[in-house]
Amino acid sequence: MKISFIGLGNMASAIVRGIAAAHDDASFIIGYNRTTTKTEALAAETGITAATTIEQAAQADILFLGVKPQQLHEIAAQLRPHLRNEQLVVSMAAGKDLNALQALFGHDAFMRIMPNVNAAVGHSTTSYAVSDAVTTAQQLQAVTLLEATGSMIALPEEQFAIFSAIAGAAPAFHYLYMDAIARAAVKEGMAKPIALQIAADAVLGSAKMVLESQTHPIELVDQVCSPGGTTIEGVMTLKAHSFEHAVHESVHAVIEKDRTFE
Ligand SMILES: NC(=O)C1=CN([C@@H]2O[C@H](COP(=O)(O)OP(=O)(O)OC[C@H]3O[C@@H](n4cnc5c(N)ncnc54)[C@H](OP(=O)(O)O)[C@@H]3O)[C@@H](O)[C@H]2O)C=CC1
Numbered sequence: 001m002k003i004s005f006i007g008l009g010n011m012a013s014a015i016v017r018g019i020a021a022a023h024d025d026a027s028f029i030i031g032y033n034r035t036t037t038k039t040e041a042l043a044a045e046t047g048i049t050a051a052t053t054i055e056q057a058a059q060a061d062i063l064f065l066g067v068k069p070q071q072l073h074e075i076a077a078q079l080r081p082h083l084r085n086e087q088l089v090v091s092m093a094a095g096k097d098l099n100a101l102q103a104l105f106g107h108d109a110f111m112r113i114m115p116n117v118n119a120a121v122g123h124s125t126t127s128y129a130v131s132d133a134v135t136t137a138q139q140l141q142a143v144t145l146l147e148a149t150g151s152m153i154a155l156p157e158e159q160f161a162i163f164s165a166i167a168g169a170a171p172a173f174h175y176l177y178m179d180a181i182a183r184a185a186v187k188e189g190m191a192k193p194i195a196l197q198i199a200a201d202a203v204l205g206s207a208k209m210v211l212e213s214q215t216h217p218i219e220l221v222d223q224v225c226s227p228g229g230t231t232i233e234g235v236m237t238l239k240a241h242s243f244e245h246a247v248h249e250s251v252h253a254v255i256e257k258d259r260t261f262e
């Protein structure tokens with residue numbers, strides 16, 4: 001089996017890194033990008049096969065589209081003459097549903113995914129939905145491949161915009177939060193590298209608690225806040241600065257933007 005990635009930007013190259021890391025020989029992955037230096041650098045790093053034309057990438061059994069939603073029209077025009085019915089095309093584009101993709105590419109067998117860049121370290125949470133034309137074998141092949149990049153969740157398409165906000169985009173919020181915590185520590189006199197390591201590790205541990213302790217996050221907040229202690233001062237300050245409101249508005253803003261790509 002051969003798979004290809006058309007467009008090797010931040011997201012597609014994160015998936016390539018995740019899949020390549022799980023295979024001794026990554027030459028079954030064909031990479032193609034407009035700027036060829038990106039293809040060459042990723043091929044040198046991961047051992048994938050570098051393609052110089054879209055025709056080469058179009059020969060694969062599973063084609064992953066890694067371009068931006070606005071760039072899909074151009075790719076569709078180039079790919080249409082080369083697509084065969086038995087190929088599976090996988091789109092990671094925000095906001096583009098299966099019907100729109102099928103119409104744009106004149107192709108029936110489509111899978112839509114919403115990954116995140118933590119795929120590069122095997123920790124994406126990726127949703128997927130498939131069109132009726134996708135066979136059980138094709139779906140299994142694609143899901144199995146992508147499991148090298150994290151967990152896979154079958155999701156109704158109507159939930160994709162919400163998922164895109166809380167799993168596709170939210171890692172940016174989490175990175176921002178960790179940087180803010182570390183920067184605050186710098187202001188108080190701690191070196192940034194060690195502060196960032198501590199902040200990230202505390203987030204990792206907190207995520208494990210939410211996932212594994214069977215305890216509601218608010219109860220966990222209460223467990224950290226000793227009566228008359230230090231943490232409650234910070235929690236009250238976050239609330240006074242509308243922390244939750246800012247998070248809610250941010251998620252909503254992502255969903256609104258996602259809808260503009262339809
Ligand atoms: N970034 C993320 O965290 C996530 C992104 N996504 C989705 O992934 C997709 C890509 O996003 P992202 O990686 O951020 O974007 P990038 O801009 O980083 O990547 C897009 C890539 O596509 C290449 N490209 C554009 N046009 C062509 C073309 N005609 N032929 C070949 N290659 C082309 C670009 O090449 P060049 O180097 O020449 O610019 C670039 O490398 C989007 O659809 C987005 O919605 C989904 C989930 C998360």
Ligand SMILES: O=C(O)[C@@H]1CCC=N1
Nearest residue numbers: 093094164168169170
């Ligand atoms: O910013 C974006 O458009 C992409 C989609 C989800 C995460 N990143």
